[in-house]
Amino acid sequence: MAPAKPARSDESLKSLTKVSRVLDCFDTAHRSLTLAEICARTGYPRSTAHRLLAAMREVGFIEQERERDAYRLGLRLFELGNTVLANxxxxxxxxxxxxxxxxxxxxxxxxxxxxxxxxxxxxxxxxxxxxxxxxxxxxxxxxxxxxxxxxxxxxxxxxxxxxxxxxxxxxxxxxxxxxxxxxxxxxxxxxxxxxxxxxxxxxxxxxxxxxxxxxxxxxxxxxxxxxxxxxxxxxxxxxxxxxxxxxxxxxxxxxxxx
Missing domain, CATH: 3.30.450.40 (GAF domain)
Known part of the structure; x- marks a missing residue:
């Protein structure tokens, strides 16, 4: 019997939910956050948060500041947001x-x-x-x-x-x-x-x-x-x-x- 596919879909949904929670950590009052601050806000273990941030940085959703161990929202989100507004x-x-x-x-x-x-x-x-x-x-x-x-x-x-x-x-x-x-x-x-x-x-x-x-x-x-x-x-x-x-x-x- 072929393995059930819903399990994979469930895992993908969980990953997307985690990404969304990381993005929700940022706002106009918290433009830049450290890894520790993101872990505190999401409740994720340091390893999980670090893995998510690395993947999000790859696609431009997150940028890492050079001066300190901190992250901010990436320009890719700005581009997508402008597309949403235009449409x-x-x-x-x-x-x-x-x-x-x-x-x-x-x-x-x-x-x-x-x-x-x-x-x-x-x-x-x-x-x-x-x-x-x-x-x-x-x-x-x-x-x-x-x-x-x-x-x-x-x-x-x-x-x-x-x-x-x-x-x-x-x-x-x-x-x-x-x-x-x-x-x-x-x-x-x-x-x-x-x-x-x-x-x-x-x-x-x-x-x-x-x-x-x-x-x-x-x-x-x-x-x-x-x-x-x-x-x-x-x-x-x-x-x-x-x-x-x-x-x-x-x-x-x-x-x-x-």
Whole structure:
């Protein structure tokens, strides 16, 4: 009898999962990590982590710094990321709308897509000076307006998964209690937009609205942000309509019809 093939597939899947966990160790706050730090973050033995890093270095996913025993993400990932962005319809259709919303409000604008765990910001335009930036970064969904605008329209199992992973506290106003957070999502869903009152960054206020794909599924969001003293709550009632309007414009460009 020929040997069963699923075992080999299982091993390949495990290897890919390990590679993914190594990549997840890096972020904008941890651009460079030593082997010991990667082992601590993944829980892998030193030999396993070293073997994975060597293989990832071969294909350009990881680069090793010469000055010290440290690693950083490789340029091959940047090339692949640019390909993803170029092929992402949201990125193409959203660029004009992001710029228009910025010009209209004179505030920073963020366009993000939901990856199932976090809000991946694919475009942002800063308030001063006007700069369009396509640097990809991840944002937590439980304490940002764009994240809450997206999460409020997700199925219960996804909301439960996000809550189960922990509602990390970033500021004094971050929602960390599940019941209070669920109530916030209910309110967001009812009114059609989300507010971030300094929940991720102190003193920053943001308004976010959901974006739907052709099938009407919320998969992304757009937001404006500004220091709270420049964006008082008295202006939120009017500005939310502007954000929602531009979110709907992107949805329509993606083929969504009400």
């Amino acid at each position: 992402l319809e949201l990125n193409r259709e959203g660029r004009v709308i992001v710029d228009a919303l910025h010009r209209l409000t004179s505030r920073a604008v963020h366009l993000a897509v939901f990856d199932g765990h976090r809000a991946v910001v694919i475009q942002r335009t800063e308030a001063e000076p006007m700069l369009s930036n396509t640097m990809v970064e991840n944002s937590p969904v439980h304490c940002t307006s764009v994240g809450k605008a997206i999460l409020a329209h997700q199925p219960e199992d996804i909301i439960a998964r996000v809550i189960g992973a922990g509602l990390e506290r970033f500021t004094e106003t971050t929602f960390t209690e599940p019941d209070a957070f669920r109530a916030e999502l209910d309110l967001t869903r009812q009114r059609g937009y989300a507010i971030d009152n300094g929940e991720h960054q102190p003193g920053l206020r943001c308004i976010g609205a959901p974006i739907r794909n052709q099938s009407g599924v919320v998969f992304a969001g757009i937001s404006i942000s500004s220091p709270a003293w420049q964006l008082p709550m008295t202006e939120v009632d009017e500005l939310n309509k502007v954000v929602i309007y531009h979110a709907n414009l992107i949805s329509q460009r993606l083929g969504y019809v009400r």
